[in-house]
Amino acid sequence: MTTPLPGRPSRGSNSGQPIMALFDLLGRRWTMRLLWELRSGPKSFRTLQEACGGMSPSVLNTRLKDLRKSLLIENQPQGYALTSLGDHLMKKLDPLRDWSEDWSTALGKSD
Amino acid sequence: MTTPLPGRPSRGSNSGQPIMALFDLLGRRWTMRLLWELRSGPKSFRTLQEACGGMSPSVLNTRLKDLRKSLLIENQPQGYALTSLGDHLMKKLDPLRDWSEDWSTALGKSD
């Protein structure tokens, strides 16, 4: 499957609106999780794989490719790392942590 | 597949941390998109389907089920609508629209 990028139609959207491309990109298994794991600093391919519970290397590789194409991560000597663009995105996603706590409570599974 | 909920292990995470369950839930095709479409008010099954470019009714149905279980949407007389919980989540996701514009620019596809 092709990497979803703003400016060109994505899955279920022929408008090419950036937000739709973003949902298409993030709405794939492991994508948000991977970015989340990289918040704490660069990680190697295998470290990432372990951090994600032994996720399939084939999928990991395709995700890493997509995220690189999307300029959200880059391959540095220390390993894969968020770009400043990716870092900004994660900062936008950060409030989700608080929300998910409330969510947990609402569902009566309040840890 | 089972609906990911906080408090129980989700795909790639045996911790049951709410944020992981959230990523698991949102990291599925159409999920974020559906919530996004409901921001503007309640929509019927078929309206939603059209809004999402004719997405498969089978998938739509399972997503709606999942989102109801997760208390993010509910079935009202006017159609499917965000719960207050779902509405709060969308407010947290709203800054993504701005970010995606910057993203678009960075990729040189500035609309």
Place this chain on the structure above:
DNA sequence: CATCTTGCTTCTCTTATAGTAGCGGTGTTT
């Protein structure tokens, strides 16, 4: 009665992801 819309269900086919194995390269230790 006939016709429309709505919320689905059922079916088959294709695509995405999981899971295991292993390669070639680099660096370090013996």
Place this chain on the structure above:
DNA sequence: AAACACCGCTACTATAAGAGAAGCAAGATG
């Protein structure tokens, strides 16, 4: 040099998720 340990992958098969078309039962409308 040989052995090991790591690295970023690639190739393969098996299963699960999603696409796409058809249609059905229930309710409203003519």
